[in-house]
Amino acid sequence: MIDLAKNLATAPRRTKxxxxxxxxxFTNKPGVISFAGGLPDPELFPYDFVAGAVKExxxxxxxxxxxxxxxxxxxxxxxxxxxxxxxxxxxxxxxxNIIVTTxxxxxxxxxxxxxxxxSDPVLVEMPSYMGGLQVFKSYGADFVGVxxxxxxxxxxxxEERLQWLKKQDEHYKFxxxxxxxxxxxxxxxxxxxxxxxxxxxxxxxxxxVEDSPYRQVRFEGSAPKMIYxxxxxxxxxxxxxxxxxxxxTFAPGLRIGVIVAHEQIIKKMEILKQSLDLCSSSxxxxxxxxxxxxxxxxxxxxxxxxxxxxxxxxxxxxxxxYMPEGVTWTRPEGGLFLWVKLPESMxxxxxxxxxxxxxxxxxxxxxFHCDGSGKNTMRLNFSYATPADIDEGIKRLATxxxxxxxxx
Amino acid sequence: MIDLAKNLATAPRRTKxxxxxxxxxFTNKPGVISFAGGLPDPELFPYDFVAGAVKExxxxxxxxxxxxxxxxxxxxxxxxxxxxxxxxxxxxxxxxNIIVTTxxxxxxxxxxxxxxxxSDPVLVEMPSYMGGLQVFKSYGADFVGVxxxxxxxxxxxxEERLQWLKKQDEHYKFxxxxxxxxxxxxxxxxxxxxxxxxxxxxxxxxxxVEDSPYRQVRFEGSAPKMIYxxxxxxxxxxxxxxxxxxxxTFAPGLRIGVIVAHEQIIKKMEILKQSLDLCSSSxxxxxxxxxxxxxxxxxxxxxxxxxxxxxxxxxxxxxxxYMPEGVTWTRPEGGLFLWVKLPESMxxxxxxxxxxxxxxxxxxxxxFHCDGSGKNTMRLNFSYATPADIDEGIKRLATxxxxxxxxx
Numbered sequence: 001m002i003d004l005a006k007n008l009a010t011a012p013r014r015t016k017x018x019x020x021x022x023x024x025x026f027t028n029k030p031g032v033i034s035f036a037g038g039l040p041d042p043e044l045f046p047y048d049f050v051a052g053a054v055k056e057x058x059x060x061x062x063x064x065x066x067x068x069x070x071x072x073x074x075x076x077x078x079x080x081x082x083x084x085x086x087x088x089x090x091x092x093x094x095x096x097n098i099i100v101t102t103x104x105x106x107x108x109x110x111x112x113x114x115x116x117x118x119s120d121p122v123l124v125e126m127p128s129y130m131g132g133l134q135v136f137k138s139y140g141a142d143f144v145g146v147x148x149x150x151x152x153x154x155x156x157x158x159e160e161r162l163q164w165l166k167k168q169d170e171h172y173k174f175x176x177x178x179x180x181x182x183x184x185x186x187x188x189x190x191x192x193x194x195x196x197x198x199x200x201x202x203x204x205x206x207x208x209v210e211d212s213p214y215r216q217v218r219f220e221g222s223a224p225k226m227i228y229x230x231x232x233x234x235x236x237x238x239x240x241x242x243x244x245x246x247x248x249t250f251a252p253g254l255r256i257g258v259i260v261a262h263e264q265i266i267k268k269m270e271i272l273k274q275s276l277d278l279c280s281s282s283x284x285x286x287x288x289x290x291x292x293x294x295x296x297x298x299x300x301x302x303x304x305x306x307x308x309x310x311x312x313x314x315x316x317x318x319x320x321x322y323m324p325e326g327v328t329w330t331r332p333e334g335g336l337f338l339w340v341k342l343p344e345s346m347x348x349x350x351x352x353x354x355x356x357x358x359x360x361x362x363x364x365x366x367x368f369h370c371d372g373s374g375k376n377t378m379r380l381n382f383s384y385a386t387p388a389d390i391d392e393g394i395k396r397l398a399t400x401x402x403x404x405x406x407x408x
Numbered sequence: 409m410i411d412l413a414k415n416l417a418t419a420p421r422r423t424k425x426x427x428x429x430x431x432x433x434f435t436n437k438p439g440v441i442s443f444a445g446g447l448p449d450p451e452l453f454p455y456d457f458v459a460g461a462v463k464e465x466x467x468x469x470x471x472x473x474x475x476x477x478x479x480x481x482x483x484x485x486x487x488x489x490x491x492x493x494x495x496x497x498x499x500x501x502x503x504x505n506i507i508v509t510t511x512x513x514x515x516x517x518x519x520x521x522x523x524x525x526x527s528d529p530v531l532v533e534m535p536s537y538m539g540g541l542q543v544f545k546s547y548g549a550d551f552v553g554v555x556x557x558x559x560x561x562x563x564x565x566x567e568e569r570l571q572w573l574k575k576q577d578e579h580y581k582f583x584x585x586x587x588x589x590x591x592x593x594x595x596x597x598x599x600x601x602x603x604x605x606x607x608x609x610x611x612x613x614x615x616x617v618e619d620s621p622y623r624q625v626r627f628e629g630s631a632p633k634m635i636y637x638x639x640x641x642x643x644x645x646x647x648x649x650x651x652x653x654x655x656x657t658f659a660p661g662l663r664i665g666v667i668v669a670h671e672q673i674i675k676k677m678e679i680l681k682q683s684l685d686l687c688s689s690s691x692x693x694x695x696x697x698x699x700x701x702x703x704x705x706x707x708x709x710x711x712x713x714x715x716x717x718x719x720x721x722x723x724x725x726x727x728x729x730y731m732p733e734g735v736t737w738t739r740p741e742g743g744l745f746l747w748v749k750l751p752e753s754m755x756x757x758x759x760x761x762x763x764x765x766x767x768x769x770x771x772x773x774x775x776f777h778c779d780g781s782g783k784n785t786m787r788l789n790f791s792y793a794t795p796a797d798i799d800e801g802i803k804r805l806a807t808x809x810x811x812x813x814x815x816x
Contacts, residue, residue, distance in 0.1 A: 001646040001670050002615050007581045008676065009525045009547070017679045021479065045474040050691075051466040058459040066453040066659035071429065102510055102685040109684050117417045135683040139417070173415045207410050238409040251474035253690035262409050268416065271425045275543040276517050277510040281689055282661035283458075 010118070015138040019367040020130060023352075027361040033393035035380040036361040038183065038336055044307060045251055046291075046300055053290045054283070061286055069282040072270045073100030073258075077285040080292040081244075081258055088216070091229045096263045099270055100280045103257040104213050104245040108132050110259065110269050110276070111209055111241065112139045115173040121165055123175040125153050127339075127368030127377070129183045129211065132176055143370035144172070150330070152189030153177060155196040162204045174207035174241070179227060180215040181335025184368045184379035188333060191224035198231050201239045211243040216301055218334035219309035228260060238262040246288050248336065249301055254284040308336070314387040315380065315394060322398035324405060329380075336383040339365070341376060342401065348378040351404055360396040418526070423546040427775040428538060431760075435769040441801035443788040444769040446591065446744055452715060453659050454699075454708050461698045462691070469694055477690040480678045481508030481666075485693040488700040489652075489666055496624070499637045504671045507678055508688045511665040512621050512653040516540050518667065518677050518684070519617055519649065520547045523581040529573055531583040533561050535747075535776030535785070537591045537619065540584055551778035552580070558738070560597030561585060563604040570612045582615035582649070587635060588623040589743025592776045592787035596741060599632035606639050609647045619651040624709055626742035627717035636668060646670040654696050656744065657709055662692040716744070722795040723788065723802060730806035732813060737788075744791040747773070749784060750809065756786040759812055768804040 020036065027034040057065050064074065072078075078095040085091040101107040108131060116122060118140030124133065126145035133143065144165065146158045158175070165172045175197070179189035189197075201208045210227045225233075228242040245257035259269060273279075291297050315338065319329050326343040340362075342348055349364045365377025385393060428444065435442040465473050472482065480486075486503040493499040509515040516539060524530060526548030532541065534553035541551065552573065554566045566583070573580045583605070587597035597605075609616045618635045633641075636650040653665035667677060681687075699705050723746065727737050734751040748770075750756055757772045773785025793801060 001672070002581070002613055004672060004676065007523060007615070009521065009523050009528070011521045012676050012680055015679050015683050018682050021682060039476060042471040042475055045470060047466040047470040047474070050470075050474065051463045054462040055459045058455040062453060062455040062458075063450040064661075066455070066458065066661040067450055068447060068655075068660045102688075105683070106685040113417065113419045115415060115417050120417070131683070131686070138680075138683050139419075173410070205410055207415070247476075251691075252476045253472075253474040255685065255687070255689045264409070264412060268412065268420050271423050272420055272546075274426050274429060275423050275513070275539070275546050276684070277514040277663065278539070279663070280510075281663045281692055283659075284689055284692065 010140070011138050014140060016134065018130060018134055020363055023361065023363060026356055029356065031359045032356065032361050033359060033385055033389045033396065034361040035382070035385065035393060036363050037384055038381055039384045040248055040252065041307060041383050044300070044304055046296060049291065049296050050287060053287050057283070057286045057290065065283040065286050067282060069279045069285065071274050071279050072266065073098065073280065074282055074285045074289070077289040080289040084292050084297070085260070089226050089229060091226060091232070093260055097260055097266060099259050099266050099273065100285060101257040101259060101273070102277065102280050103247050103252065103255045104211060104243055105131055105135070106276070107243045107257050107259050108135050108211070110272055111174070112136045112141070113272055114268060115207070116141050121170050121172045123158070123161060123172060124370055125177060125182065126370065127184050127365060127374055128176065128370060129178050130368055132211065133370055136176070145370045148185060148187060150187060152179060152182070152187050152193055153197070155193050155200065158197070159200055162200060162206070166204060172206060174209050175201070176209045176211065178211045180212045181217070181332050181337070183214070183335070184337055184363070184365065185339040186330045186332030186335055186337050188224065191230070194224055194227050194230050195234060197227065198235050198237060202235045202237045207239050207241055209241045209243065213245045213248050214335035216249045217304055217308060217336070219305050219312065221333035241265060249297065249304070250288065250291055254287060256280065256284050256288045308383050311382045311387055311390060312338070314390045315382045318391045318394035322395045324398065324402050327401060336381055338380050338382065340378045340380060344376055346404055347375045349375055351400055354400045354403065355397060358396040358400045360393045360400070362397065418548070419546050422548060424542065426538060426542055428771055431769065431771060434764055437764065439767045440764065440769050441767060441793055441797045441804065442769040443790070443793065443801060444771050445792055446789055447792045448656055448660065449715060449791050452708070452712055454704060457699065457704050458695060461695050465691070465694045465698065473691040473694050475690060477687045477693065479682050479687050480674065481506065481688065482690055482693045482697070485697040488697040492700050492705070493668070497634050497637060499634060499640070501668055505668055505674060507667045507674050507681065508693060509665040509667060509681070510685065510688050511655050511660065511663045512619060512651055513539055513543070514684070515651045515665050515667045516543045516619070518680055519582070520544045520549070521680055522676060523615070524549050529578050529580045531566070531569060531580060532778055533585060533590065534778065535592050535773060535782055536584065536778060537586050538776055540619065541778055544584070553778045556593065556595060558595060560587060560590070560595050560601055561605070563601050563608065566605070567608055570608060570614070574612060580614060582617050583609070584617045584619065586619045588620045589625070589740050589745070591622070591743070592745055592771070592773065593747040594738040594740030594743055594745050596632065599638070602632055602635050602638050603642060605635065606643050606645060610643045610645045615647045615649055617649045617651065621653045621656050622743035624657045625712055625716060625744070627713050627720065629741035649673060657705065657712070658696065658699055662695060664688065664692050664696045716791050719790045719795055719798055720746070722798045723790045726799045726802035730803045732806065732810050735809060744789055746788050746790065748786045748788060752784055754812060755783045757783055759808055762808045762811065763805060766804040766808045768801045768808070770805070
């Protein structure tokens, strides 16, 4: 065979296998309760709706569903999504502000491909979503990490980084944020800081990528406005690029996501997507359009919120009950994840094998840090396991933690 | 808004909008008979099968269909595809030799991303598939065109190019071929030349990308063996990367394709695909698996072949009837396209507007030539229009040609 070591281009040499996907192999061990993945609860998927919708689509729109579609997405889907944004987010956009993607991950690839050349700085949260770090790295991004607290990314820290980058004449292009129930931390960016982010975006002429896959899964508290909307209401920079997906509010198996941005940005993305995969599945876009049109979205999301809230509360209660002193965690108002901090001296990386021995799994927090820090942190998913397994799994995790504490 | 001229990375600046997708805008003019697209005949899509299959999948495998799947594809689909390859192509592979893609275009993107750095030479046929040229260019490929005749790529010419590249110490990595009923020319690579390509692949240590979206749509004549299979039977170089798609043999709206290659190459591709879109639609993979398993593939392809043969014969008869002397065309034994050559002195580029005025459309041949040559050529699609429209459309096209000839 050709010599791969000699023949591979730069991109594959820069693209590292996802730590999560590697960890998931361990978590398949029988008996392991896994908080490692980010899978929606399959008990809740709307199976009957999909079967019925496809029957109807084949009868009435089969020629659209099974044919190639426009690269930027089917008009039938875009129209429904425009209405959805208006109704649920108070955001007014035109179909020309929208491009359909193969869920969020392709949206991140398109953003990376559009903006990043090797050694361009990309501003990210610390911690940040691993799938974003992975694909931006494949384009050669130099990450500039910005610290977070309970209100999300620290905007003073952000401004400092931007000042420094500007002074160095660095070619920074965008800030990547997961503002709602962040993956991995579960933290939501406060409205005040959202305003500050927009102001900094204007001042430093930098795009803001608002990646919000969980926003609609809010169980409690009240939602700050989308950054995209706040921008329209305040500075109107048009610098905001918002990413949506149906993976958490409907079904990841459809691979349908959306990018919302200024028309000129969408046009550039459309040309990129031509070369990436021509278009996303017409059938799946029509299923998603019908999900929105028929009101099944509202019904489904109500169910998801109810079930995930119970699971989240179960996990919080179990953490309270079992974890030793010195361990802290976030209290997300929505989403799929919470974030645990062990005492500074402990390493969640080292503890991973102990946890597997106790038959429980998590994702190591360092994998979400662009600088490899966060060794004492871990991400826990609460959407997939049953409440009984959540209680038992946290108990096991606490056992692993306590054993390590005694060893010290 | 941020200054796009300043902020775009290299890739979008290298990625040009597809000429076909631009031309298609003109062809939407009412009354135009279009031979420009490459759409399958929507009359033939298996609508009832899809509705029935999804109902069954939701009942029995809904949890797989609506959930995330493995990046390399669902085992359920891969198993069926392995059987399909064995039965229809006499090719024995393991699931580890397969990765599922968002149809052929994503496969081409993955190949480009795996191998091409800026200024790497990529060997292509002249003419070659535009979607391949587009995505390889986006990675900065320097194309080296190899001439074709009625037996496909000219292997003497190929050897000459390879010798020259080697002498220049150029970092060439792969040869890109559409060996069966090529898009755009309709020509099939002879078995003798396939053997020669494999020998050259071994000698010059170069991968061969066998992109074959139409291979199963053969109406007449006998099929030379797949290059992938011939390699196994002769040199066993393991240098062959074969691309399949269900877009022409089932439905493009599913966006399901497959790459077959050595396990080590597939492993590298899997890591790339993680960052591109995590995985392809589980639902659509299960629909395709059921299409193969149930035998609907064979039934459907028999129908497609029958209808497309009639359409192809209608187009050939119309060309014979209407075209003036000096115009020649290929006689494909399958696929969706044929290739027309006007007299050397004529330009199909210039004639395009005349044709639209006569209410008929085609794709200019120069768009398929990496060096912009082939001005006197055009691609005609025969799968989409009805036989009556094919006859009328060719009549109109001949009128446009004759008017130009008189003008000279």
